[in-house]
Amino acid sequence: MTPRVQPSGTVPVLVGATASGKTSLAVRLAQRLIAGGRPAEIVNADAMLIYHGMDIGTAKPSTAEQGGVPHHLIDILQITDTASVAEFQQLARATIADCRQRGVVPVVVGGSALYVRAILDEFEFPGTDPAIRSRLEDELARHGPDALHRRLAELDPEAASAILPGNGRRTVRALEVIELTGRPFSARLPEHSYALDGVVQIGLDLPRPVLDQRIADRVEQMWTAGFVEEVRALERLGLRDGLTASRGLGYRQVLDFLAGEITEAEARERTITATRKFARRQDGWFRKDPRITWFDPQDPHVVDKVLTLIRSEGSRR
Template sequence: MAASSGSGSAGGQPPVIAVVGPTGSGKSDLAVDLALELDGEVVNADAMQFYRGMDIGTAKITEAERRGVPHHLLDILDVNEEASVSDFQRRARAAIADIHRRGRRAILAGGSGLYVRAALDVLEFPGTDPEIRARLERENDAAGTGPLLERLQDVDPVSAARLGDARRIIRALEVFELTGRPFSSFMPSREYFQPAVQIGLDVDRDVLKERLADRVHRMVDHGLLAEVERLDAAGLRRGRTAPRALGYAQFLKVLDGEADVAQAAEETIVATRQFARRQLTWFRADPRITWLGWRDPDLAAKAAALCR
């Protein structure tokens, strides 16, 4: 049975803590601070940090920065594997249950909005059918996305209005054929699966813009191109998720001679700022999040007080 949308604990079970916000806002550091304060462990909810070897370009927290706090769901996939929200939901909930069973606090940290929702909220995932998907992909290759989108408009106008790329349109049609239900009916409601507290990092957008630019330049200085080259040799382009990651998509162009390092860095900065805006829009829409100033000197103490 689902927990209510409130944040109180039930039957002595402590609420899951989630630290959310845009990229570059300090989520990883705050999660570690809370873990040290509350005897907790961190569960990663950044989809691109699932990948082994994608360290520099994802600003993955280092062993030193973890300060001895156990971290879960980092480095669980090879770059040629596809990240799955449903698989993450299963893994994250298992990790959270294990942490709680050992009497510690589970702290979810990440900016991948749907992954956070999958861990925290009542969210059902429809199955897949490779034959249906392959047939729809062949139709898309033959006639383009237009006819598929028209078909989706007839059976699921909500998804048709929301989805723009072929991959998602094909998925929505696959789900309808498989279940007889519109894909939009599987979208999450704001109802917690188990008690939870969400803390959002409230940023100064102008300061964040400059911080993100500085971070990309540091990634370049620390060897982002070499990391992308190494992962390319390991099968990065064969993946469906990893090669689209910020920085990696842009620096693959450098390897292909389509851009130089300066151009790739600038494209990465622009894309990262756009991503941060989308993250803020996503998380701001959730009224259950308590927002704290990212530069508040008492941030860790105020966040811990919310979780006690």
């Protein structure tokens, strides 16, 4: 049984699709808490912000965008490192516990549903079998991630919907768990039972056309900001060898362009399309969690409304 994280205090958790405005709202929320005499810090729960150097393509908040609010679990891995949800769970829970013990409100922010659930809920990870893992990794090398993802979609459509087709490492892990347990990988996901006390989940809800346009605008801004140059520089540092980092949205498409497999225009359009599809999957996963209260991030009073929710939830405990 995963130990519960006991230190008292509210844990606001902002979730939602990419480009929905989580970072901006988290910073404004933390600033308001600080102005009201409640120290607050932000804990990242996004799977790609953990990589050093992956800045433009992940919309990583700059120093100015962080607004003077301390941020945790950003730039903690090199691009050649392989991210582990189990390791991230431990890091995030330790960071949250440290904040609470210091009297700081940890504002958790992320669009990676698996990472968020791993942090918040009673979530244990099944073991591994080196022989099965080796065989699946050999298949990945021979046939590519898309072929294995299609197999996963046949065996466990729910799990496949939560994993990007290009993410071979996570696809291999899901297939390994299915083979080990004889059950769908998605069946290993926890019930909606918090391992942390004081959690208040806040979801950002945007109309699909608005979100689609935001995604297109963000990708255009990425290109204007020098995204191709960022990927080219990271490629020289070993990005193609990074099992997780190289599969990031946009990064995979630009790597295909740099390899001469597609044009730059195609890379940009494919990034927009893939990001929109991913945003729909994100939204679908978060909508399954009845504990999330949804807000319109375009509402000029959204911070006040979120603060009211946090205070009302806190008063019940």
